[in-house]
Amino acid sequence: LSAVCEQWLTIGQRRVPLIAGPGALEQLPAALAGAGFEGRLFVVADSTAADLHAESLRSLSESGVVLRVSGAEADKTLDQVSRVWDWLVAQGAERRDAVVAFGGGVVCDLVGFAAASYLRGIGLVNAPTTLLAQVDASVGGKTGINHPRGKNLIGAFYQPLAVVADTRLLGSLPRRPFAAGLAEIAKIGMVLDANLFGTLERSASGLVPEAAEALTPLVARAIELKAAVVERDEREQGERMLLNYGHTVGHALEAAAGYGHLLHGEAVAVGMEAAACIASAMRLLDQASADRQRALLGALSLPTRYADVPIELVRSRLTQDKKRAGQRQRWILAERVGAAQIRDDVPADVVEDALRWVTADARLQ
Ligand SMILES: NC(=O)c1ccc[n+]([C@@H]2O[C@H](COP(=O)([O-])OP(=O)(O)OC[C@H]3O[C@@H](n4cnc5c(N)ncnc54)[C@H](O)[C@@H]3O)[C@@H](O)[C@H]2O)c1
Ligand SMILES: [Zn+2]
Numbered sequence: 001l002s003a004v005c006e007q008w009l010t011i012g013q014r015r016v017p018l019i020a021g022p023g024a025l026e027q028l029p030a031a032l033a034g035a036g037f038e039g040r041l042f043v044v045a046d047s048t049a050a051d052l053h054a055e056s057l058r059s060l061s062e063s064g065v066v067l068r069v070s071g072a073e074a075d076k077t078l079d080q081v082s083r084v085w086d087w088l089v090a091q092g093a094e095r096r097d098a099v100v101a102f103g104g105g106v107v108c109d110l111v112g113f114a115a116a117s118y119l120r121g122i123g124l125v126n127a128p129t130t131l132l133a134q135v136d137a138s139v140g141g142k143t144g145i146n147h148p149r150g151k152n153l154i155g156a157f158y159q160p161l162a163v164v165a166d167t168r169l170l171g172s173l174p175r176r177p178f179a180a181g182l183a184e185i186a187k188i189g190m191v192l193d194a195n196l197f198g199t200l201e202r203s204a205s206g207l208v209p210e211a212a213e214a215l216t217p218l219v220a221r222a223i224e225l226k227a228a229v230v231e232r233d234e235r236e237q238g239e240r241m242l243l244n245y246g247h248t249v250g251h252a253l254e255a256a257a258g259y260g261h262l263l264h265g266e267a268v269a270v271g272m273e274a275a276a277c278i279a280s281a282m283r284l285l286d287q288a289s290a291d292r293q294r295a296l297l298g299a300l301s302l303p304t305r306y307a308d309v310p311i312e313l314v315r316s317r318l319t320q321d322k323k324r325a326g327q328r329q330r331w332i333l334a335e336r337v338g339a340a341q342i343r344d345d346v347p348a349d350v351v352e353d354a355l356r357w358v359t360a361d362a363r364l365q
Contacts, residue, residue: 131181
């Protein structure tokens with residue numbers, strides 16, 4: 001059940017190995033050799049992850065040359081990308097070589113962007129160390145940094161040579177970020193795969209950092225589902241938008257609460273509740289399925305409401321998003337567990353009711 005699992009993502013002519021499971025990092029050299037890679041590896045590591053997993057890091061870099069960076073969201077900046085560029089120049093990294101991103105989504109995004117731009121594109125290996133990065137940020141080729149005016153405003157689509165999700169690394173995650181990663185798995189289950197959703201329901205109480213290896217089948221399935229969607233719609237013109245389920249209200253809440261207060265995955269969980277509320281009002285989703293989603297998120301220790309933010313702020317963030325997209329607000333709405341659709345015809349009062357519901361103080365109900 002917890003063996004290392006290897007799958008592939010095919011983008012154009014390229015086949016990207018996706019390796020997941022306990023000890024997956026040990027399989028990386030063989031996977032890279034199989035993909036015809038003969039260069040050197042330059043590891044850029046989240047300093048927290050590097051301290052916690054020095055042994056795994058050593059297996060990645062025999063030479064021990066590692067650039068340590070902060071994995072904080074506030075450091076997902078051009079300055080940090082510049083540091084990576086400077087280091088690669090100093091090391092004499094060539095186009096046949098590859099940079100390894102060892103860290104959470106912040107490090108994957110920022111190192112991916114540095115790799116996409118250094119020498120017009122040097123190899124990239126994603127070695128995600130958080131659950132969220134293993135099931136989401138490391139797969140699909142979105143890289144980038146934040147701009148003072150907004151998250152992820154600068155970036156590029158750039159596919160890695162390989163993704164290696166070693167589930168042993170997850171044991172050191174604190175509970176909140178661990179649960180936040182589970183939110184993205186629940187999201188994928190809700191929009192794409194009723195079986196994955198059911199597996200989560202049955203195993204919820206055992207999904208804790210101390211038993212991280214038990215996650216392997218879930219991580220592998222989430223990666224497989226995301227890879228299949230990315231193969232069909234790399235640039236997010238259609239089907240890939242389904243993966244933004246829970247993110248419309250999620251992003252607005254995250255920004256309104258101030259980054260760092262509500263973890264991304266927590267905001268997505270509340271956003272999923274808002275989406276279910278909208279889908280029920282539109283008579284798309286039956287009450288039993290909405291209840292199942294709420295129960296699962298609760299069992300995973302995730303919030304489904306968040307009252308510590310003024311509703312006006314959330315509303316204005318939603319409007320800003322819509323303006324930026326230059327079109328009607330798009331909503332991903334579940335029609336049942338395991339299936340969803342993209343809608344742009346949600347009435348304003350239905351949205352307003354959902355916002356009121358998820359930002360109301362549950363203690364006062
Ligand atoms: N590119 C994409 O498709 C995509 C998708 C989803 C999210 N993202 C991005 O990912 C970022 C969030 O990623 P994240 O949730 O992984 O957060 P993160 O990268 O900020 O990591 C969270 C914290 O965990 C620490 N950490 C990392 N590995 C650890 C380990 N094994 N044990 C203990 N602590 C560890 C880090 O130092 C950091 O403090 C956001 O910037 C988001 O925009 C990108
Ligand atoms: Zn997300």
